[in-house]
Amino acid sequence: MIIADMADGLTRGVERLGAGVSGTFFEPTIRIGVTGLARAGKTVFITSLVANLLARDRMPGLAAAAEGAIRTAYLQPQPDDTVPRFEFEDHLAALTGPDPHWPDSTRSVSELRLSLRVQPSGLLSGLSGPRTVHLDIVDYPGEWLLDLGLLEQSYDEWSARSLARIEGREAAAPFRAALDAAPEGRWEEPDAQALARAWTATLEARRREGGSDLSPGRFLLPGELEGSPVLTFAPLPPETAAARGGLRREMARRFDAYKTRVVKPFFRDHFARIDRQIVLVDALGAIHRGPAAVEDLRRTLADILGAFRPGRNAWLSRLLLGRRVEKILFAATKADHLHHTQHARMAAIMEALVADAKSRADFAGARTAAMAIASLRATTEDQVPHEGGSLDVVRGILAETGRRAAFHPGELPQDPGRLLVPARQGAEAWLDGDYGAMRFAPQPLSLKPGEGPPHIRLDRAAQFLIGDRL
Ligand SMILES: Nc1nc2c(ncn2[C@@H]2O[C@H](COP(=O)(O)OP(=O)(O)O)[C@@H](O)[C@H]2O)c(=O)[nH]1
Ligand SMILES: [Mg+2]
Structure with missing residues (x-):
């Protein structure tokens, strides 16, 4: 190492x-x-x-x-x-x-x-x-920066941490099923692929629920490495049947390859x-x-x-x-x-x-x-009459329908804490109302x-x- x-x-x-010395004198x-x-x-x-x-x-x-x-x-x-x-x-x-x-x-x-x-x-x-x-x-991709933390972990440590994090979570049920289905002893590449696919699906589900500690980051954004062995691994608990066979050894090898062939070159280059x-x-x-x-x-x-x-x-x-x-x-x-x-x-x-x-x-x-x-x-500013006063809006072309629309997303608070504090406390909705979103198309120029x-x-x-x- x-x-x-x-x-x-x-x-x-x-x-x-x-x-320093070549080309760009x-x-x-x-x-x-x-x-x-x-x-x-x-x-x-x-x-x-x-x-x-x-x-x-x-x-x-x-x-x-x-x-x-x-x-x-x-x-x-x-x-x-x-x-x-x-x-x-x-x-x-x-x-x-x-x-x-x-x-x-x-x-x-x-x-x-x-x-x-x-x-x-x-x-x-x-x-x-x-x-x-x-x-x-x-x-x-910012997602790739999330992998830096992996460099300090062995496959065993990463497995233990990853599995602890999904314990009891509904999102991980398909992955647990894949673990149970993994073969004892002899294994074939499709077995590794099934586990990696299930792990990727778990990460995707965790991301949808708002989880942020999603590793390996390249599983969510594989680029040209999609389907390669270096992205075909998953955490395995030491006590399962699959772990006793050679599969665990191969997964650990691929985890190390991921670190040296994927994570390190990105950070270095x-x-x-x-x-x-x-x-x-x-x-x-x-x-x-x-x-x-x-x-x-x-x-x-x-x-x-x-x-x-x-x-x-x-x-x-x-x-x-x-x-x-x-x-x-x-x-x-x-x-x-x-x-x-x-x-x-x-x-x-x-x-x-x-x-x-x-x-x-x-x-x-x-x-x-x-x-x-x-x-x-993609928008221009305007004011529209609203409840006896006027409302600041932006106007643009809606990306989905191509129609023109005026849009007011809601008043952002002066104090960012009005958003960040309830977010941290796990609030289900904003106290001060909703914030809208619209997708505008670029305007013809x-x-x-x-x-x-x-x-x-x-x-x-x-x-x-x-x-x-x-
Ligand atoms: N209205 C508006 N939308 C934008 C702007 N920049 C990006 N978007 C929207 O965000 C989407 C993603 O942008 P993109 O640059 O492809 O994101 P990337 O994945 O980070 O490269 C675009 O398809 C647009 O819908 C902008 O300056 N104004
Ligand atoms: Mg892009």
Whole structure:
């Protein structure tokens, strides 16, 4: 174990040296990690961010864009040859084409390099020539960060913990049946597959109930590994018949393979190289689903953010060699569902959702911020008469029917505790009424030259993430 760990550390060191001297002679590279749970808005965020960095008229909040310091921006081949490229052109065509629609969901890691030619204008402009800054944007599922905790567990420990957690739970009844059906002694691959399938179904059911400790994380979002042996295992209690045969030994072997072949490479090749991170959160969606969903979101975020806590994991600390993520932005997405008068409340809720995780370590001095953003604004604001007064609404095209509608999701509380406290106490419903949800389709756009897609505070997000390096 120790030898394997050391070897991992060595590769990392050598590779880092290589990156410093090859190719990119003195051209600074900022690696931006974009993560969040499924459907949080990662794909739309990256697409709109890149489009708005290529055409910068809608980016006044990014100082370098407002001052004209960014002379040109262009896409380049990415540095990592084996990582799928983020399909920017396809996604942009979906969002801004003649029949605008949301892009297909992606289930794995991808990368895109955008290069900016920067020359400060004004006083400093004569002092230095233009320089090139590369932005390597990496899109990866937040679910994968949940696996960090597995690295410290043996198969026996993981089995014991996992089984204790599902004890007596209805959601796990099919898995228990699969355990009973597992053969004694000789086993065949379909037996392992049946157990893995039943375990995956248990995780899916637990996620629906609001469980957050769901491992292995890749079982819920397998990407290209779906069906491979490294994802075909399940926890086995030591005393069962199946455990006495060779099946348990094989499951333990696959668990170890999962750690070394799936979890570690992700952290080594992607996570450990990130300079700046944005964590996207569909907080509004959780609020709409109710207190249990909000509490689940809070706990899952705490687990996810554990990966950014230095010293959380000895292997990861060695890999990082003291390096750390410099900035983390927590962004509540889809803020275009809210009238702007509610955006500050949304940002406060976002901040409160991650407050616990933050207070535990403050991410070792990484700068953090919370914002409410919309990567692609699908609505316009309006006021409608309501009970003698007027009500702030947003208008858009409903994704399901294509009809136009005005929407008021409900008043978010000034104090985030009004939502987070009842959620933590296990309330069944919100005290102050319901929060609605609607899915709007992207609006048809006619963009002028120089304009990217409309958004809310994408420029502020960019300023926080990269502004200091331009
Ligand atoms: N109204 C609105 N909806 C959004 C926005 N961003 C994402 N969405 C919605 O969220 C869904 C998931 O977004 P996507 O970027 O694919 O999420 P991912 O799974 O994290 O990559 C989309 O299909 C849209 O319905 C936004 O800025 N405004
Ligand atoms: Mg995606």
